[in-house]
Amino acid sequence: xxxxxxxxxxxxxxxxxxxxxxxxxxxxxxxxxxxxxxxxxxxxxxxxxxxxxxxxxxxxxxxxxxxxxxxxxxxxxxxxxxxxxxxxxxxxxxxxxxxxxxxxxxxxxxxxxxxxxxxxxxxxxxxxxxxxxxxxxxxxxxxxxxxxxxxxxxxxxxxxxxxxxxxxxxxxxxxxxxxxxxxxxxxxxxxxxxxxxxxxxxxxxxxx
DNA sequence: GGGACGATCGAT
DNA sequence: TCGATCGTCCCC
Numbered sequence: 418x419x420x421x422x423x424x425x426x427x428x429x430x431x432x433x434x435x436x437x438x439x440x441x442x443x444x445x446x447x448x449x450x451x452x453x454x455x456x457x458x459x460x461x462x463x464x465x466x467x468x469x470x471x472x473x474x475x476x477x478x479x480x481x482x483x484x485x486x487x488x489x490x491x492x493x494x495x496x497x498x499x500x501x502x503x504x505x506x507x508x509x510x511x512x513x514x515x516x517x518x519x520x521x522x523x524x525x526x527x528x529x530x531x532x533x534x535x536x537x538x539x540x541x542x543x544x545x546x547x548x549x550x551x552x553x554x555x556x557x558x559x560x561x562x563x564x565x566x567x568x569x570x571x572x573x574x575x576x577x578x579x580x581x582x583x584x585x586x587x588x589x590x591x592x593x594x595x596x597x598x599x600x601x602x603x604x605x606x607x608x609x610x611x612x613x614x615x616x617x618x619x620x621x622x623x624x625x
Numbered sequence: 626g627g628g629a630c631g632a633t634c635g636a637t
Numbered sequence: 638t639c640g641a642t643c644g645t646c647c648c649c
Contacts, residue, residue, distance in 0.1 A: 468632075476632090482646090484645075484646070485645085486646085500632085503630095503634080503643085504644075505642055508632060521632095564634070567634075607632070612630095613632095627648085627649080628648085630643105631643105631645095634640105634641090635639105635640095635641095
């Protein structure tokens with residue numbers, strides 16, 4: 418008998434109440450889950466980038482820029498900031514920072530866990546090569562959910578999910594962590610923010 | 626109303 | 638390395 422309609426249990430809202438660089442590392446190893454009419458997909462977060470608000474020249478809210486797009490970043494942490502980029506892709510972020518501190522964490526890669534055939538279908542990949550009966554190669558994983566645009570597509574995340582509560586909606590962070598050893602976390606500069614001047618070299622990309 | 630550009634991806 | 642493709646934002 419089902420005790421709840423959720424596939425997994427979501428983290429408590431308090432989970433997101435951490436400094437952004439700390440939350441970035443805490444997200445590694447957590448499961449991102451999306452329950453939709455098409456089915457459930459999920460994956461373990463393996464790569465993120467921190468965007469640290471009004472003083473960060475790489476951040477959409479740099480200088481306090483507050484628009485309809487960035488509005489959710491100004492609210493409480495633990496909500497989805499989804500934006501459209503390059504005319505064809507969506508990027509998914511976890512809002513971080515307390516109210517009035519518009520920070521966010523871009524999720525750049527996942528290790529697929531649930532709903533792999535659905536992910537493959539959304540990505541326009543041949544279902545045969547990602548049959549769950551067969552072991553996923555690193556190449557499959559990369560094509561499915563390696564990169565922010567790819568993982569958003571595989572997870573069925575679009576602007577529709579903008580502003581959703583990641584501890585209380587059908588898009589959420591699972592509480593069952595695949596606990597990453599902190600020693601396995603690597604850091605480096607963020608990708609594709611050459612315009613960000615001195616901030617482009619900050620080591621605010623974290624991956625396993 | 627117009628134009629420049631982008632936290633990407635995939636093909637070459 | 639380059640083209641696709643269009644919402645967002647800033648400027649006029």
